[in-house]
Amino acid sequence: MTRFLMVIALFMSSVSYAQDAISTGFFSNKALNGYDTVAYFTDNQAVEGSAKFVTEYQGADWYFASQQHLDLFLIDPEKYAPQYGGYCAWAVSAKNDFAPSDPTKWAIVDGKLYLNYDQTIKQKWDLDPALHIQQADAHWPALINK
Structure with missing residues (x-):
């Protein structure tokens, strides 16, 4: 049992220092807390995304306010991320x-x-x-x- 706890402790210590490439919440996989990253560029404001327009990129879920914004992101995600x-x-x-x-x-x-x-x-x-x-x-x- 002691050996098992040591393995778990080592695993947990390495996980606690690792950071994902994209910041997400502790209990969610939403990039930008679900805000639409394209809207900063097109609307010049922070706009919440919708669960209707979602894609996965670099291990995180990205939400958008419209299909148009999702499409723009899919064409060039590095431009908007x-x-x-x-x-x-x-x-x-x-x-x-x-x-x-x-x-x-x-x-x-x-x-x-x-x-x-x-x-x-x-x-x-x-x-x-x-x-x-x-x-x-x-x-x-x-x-x-x-």
């Missing part, structure tokens, strides 16, 4: 770590979508997005490959 898997962009930049994000705290910079944890963190991000993007781009490959 948020940077850093939808994790908080400021945390990846400033803390070199993962943190969840709030899909209503977002920015599009140079045609790319960035999400942040909350309004306070978004304000920090807004002070120098170019610097944060540069730092996060440097941190992200090592973070995701841990």
Whole structure:
């Protein structure tokens, strides 16, 4: 029995440090908490998706407000998917770590979508997005490959 518990403990410790490529909820597989990633670009706002328009991409479920948005995503998912898997962009930049994000705290910079944890963190991000993007781009490959 002791050997079994040791194996379980080792397995659980390795799982607890692994992060998925796409940020999803603890009890859901929804990317962006079910918000429509295309709407940020086409409607310039955060719009909740519908269970009628869903696709799987990089192990997560992506929800869309319309068939048109789903179709646009299917044509070029990398264009619409948020940077850093939808994790908080400021945390990846400033803390070199993962943190969840709030899909209503977002920015599009140079045609790319960035999400942040909350309004306070978004304000920090807004002070120098170019610097944060540069730092996060440097941190992200090592973070995701841990």
